[in-house]
Amino acid sequence: xxxxxxxxxxxxxxxxxxxxxxxxxxxxxxxxxxxxxxxxxxxxxxxxxxxxxxxxxxxxxxxxxxxxxxxxxxxxxxxxxxxxxxxxxxxxxxxxxxxxxxxxxxxxxxxxxxxxxxxxxxxxxxxxxxxxxxxxxxxxxxxxxxxxxxxxxxxxxxxxxxxxxxxxxxxxxxxxxxxxxxxxxxxxxxxxxxxxxxxxxxxxxxxxxxxxxxxxxxxxxxxxxxxxxxxxxxxxxxxxxxxxxxxxxxxxxxxxxxxxxxxxxxxxxxxxxxxxxxxxxxxxxxxxxxxxxxxxxxxxxxxxxxxxxxxxxxxxxxxxxxxxxxxxxxxxxxxxxxxxxxxxxxxxxxxxxxxxxxxxxxxxxxxxxxxxxxxxxxxxxxxxxxxxxxxxxxxxxxxxxxxxxxxxxxxxxx
Numbered sequence: 399x400x401x402x403x404x405x406x407x408x409x410x411x412x413x414x415x416x417x418x419x420x421x422x423x424x425x426x427x428x429x430x431x432x433x434x435x436x437x438x439x440x441x442x443x444x445x446x447x448x449x450x451x452x453x454x455x456x457x458x459x460x461x462x463x464x465x466x467x468x469x470x471x472x473x474x475x476x477x478x479x480x481x482x483x484x485x486x487x488x489x490x491x492x493x494x495x496x497x498x499x500x501x502x503x504x505x506x507x508x509x510x511x512x513x514x515x516x517x518x519x520x521x522x523x524x525x526x527x528x529x530x531x532x533x534x535x536x537x538x539x540x541x542x543x544x545x546x547x548x549x550x551x552x553x554x555x556x557x558x559x560x561x562x563x564x565x566x567x568x569x570x571x572x573x574x575x576x577x578x579x580x581x582x583x584x585x586x587x588x589x590x591x592x593x594x595x596x597x598x599x600x601x602x603x604x605x606x607x608x609x610x611x612x613x614x615x616x617x618x619x620x621x622x623x624x625x626x627x628x629x630x631x632x633x634x635x636x637x638x639x640x641x642x643x644x645x646x647x648x649x650x651x652x653x654x655x656x657x658x659x660x661x662x663x664x665x666x667x668x669x670x671x672x673x674x675x676x677x678x679x680x681x682x683x684x685x686x687x688x689x690x691x692x693x694x695x696x697x698x699x700x701x702x703x704x705x706x707x708x709x710x711x712x713x714x715x716x717x718x719x720x721x722x723x724x725x726x727x728x729x730x731x732x733x734x735x736x737x738x739x740x741x742x743x744x745x746x747x748x749x750x751x752x753x754x755x756x757x758x759x760x761x762x763x764x765x766x767x768x769x770x771x772x773x774x775x776x777x778x779x780x781x782x783x784x785x786x787x788x789x790x791x792x793x794x795x796x797x798x799x800x801x802x803x804x805x806x807x808x809x810x811x812x
Contacts, residue, residue, distance in 0.1 A: 473498040482722040496716045500743040515758045535596050541621045542601035557633040560613040566715050568621020570722045572663040581614040590771045594763040629662045676729040687748045693755040
């Protein structure tokens, strides 16, 4: 039994620790204070300088600089005034900037949607004059003998990009099963749509050995190892002012680019109808995002190796990191009644990309889908959205444990 004196000492220690934590939080808030008036003065000064000192005779160059300045100005406004997202590291303004870019990307997609196909292709020339040219058709299913020479011919830069892509998806979803389901489902999508895009036509070993068992597995495995490291790490943050040594300050500065805390996602797909339909729809949106990449390249005549494709993927990665966190919060927490801004905009981005692909696909693909593809996907959707939910949540629902019933009673009483 603890004595009264020991209990009082423990209470005093808890109070001291709480004050230290509050002090550290206040220090970080002071470091990343918005400084709205400072930003306003700096932006106005730069705009005044640009307006009075620059005199570009080249109209095209002036338009490019004007658009770039408008983008920078909008992002700065977002960094100061947009709402905070779920992440605070390396700083809240960084994620507000990501939200600003998501808004700009959505506006660009809406503009593109209202162009016709030919005008959209020629519009891309304003970014790069070499675009707007018909792409040569390429198929990966021409030499399908399982030989070292054929495999070596397929080992290019895109193998590294493929692995990095799945590393990023693992950081976004933070779940082995979710990643593997999307990995296999996308290969099935490639099989189903190879009658439209030659890029989807691959050898069987390219689909299942190079893609799934090598690139996808490696990216998912390394990504989940990172997730496990961050979820097991002890997070003890100290303010810069509390650190005396220069080495300690440098180490703390590097730590600023690591998470302040790490949430392990437990999607619990079959625990409730909300979790089930939420995760299934998230899976479909991820597949749409993957497919959009290939269709946009083909329909807008953007070569696979062009930097635009890389820029889009990097942007979507930074949009999806907080977006997936907000989706998880919305699905798993019943007290969260509203989908966060990052998640809402990410879904808006991907669905608008899909609308562009559907519009520009008119008169592009003349071969209809094979019967086996139509029957296969129809069966899959019937099972996913009708048969399994009815069986799992209506016909044979899982019985609640006594602990779960008690928790619900406590929540209702509160």
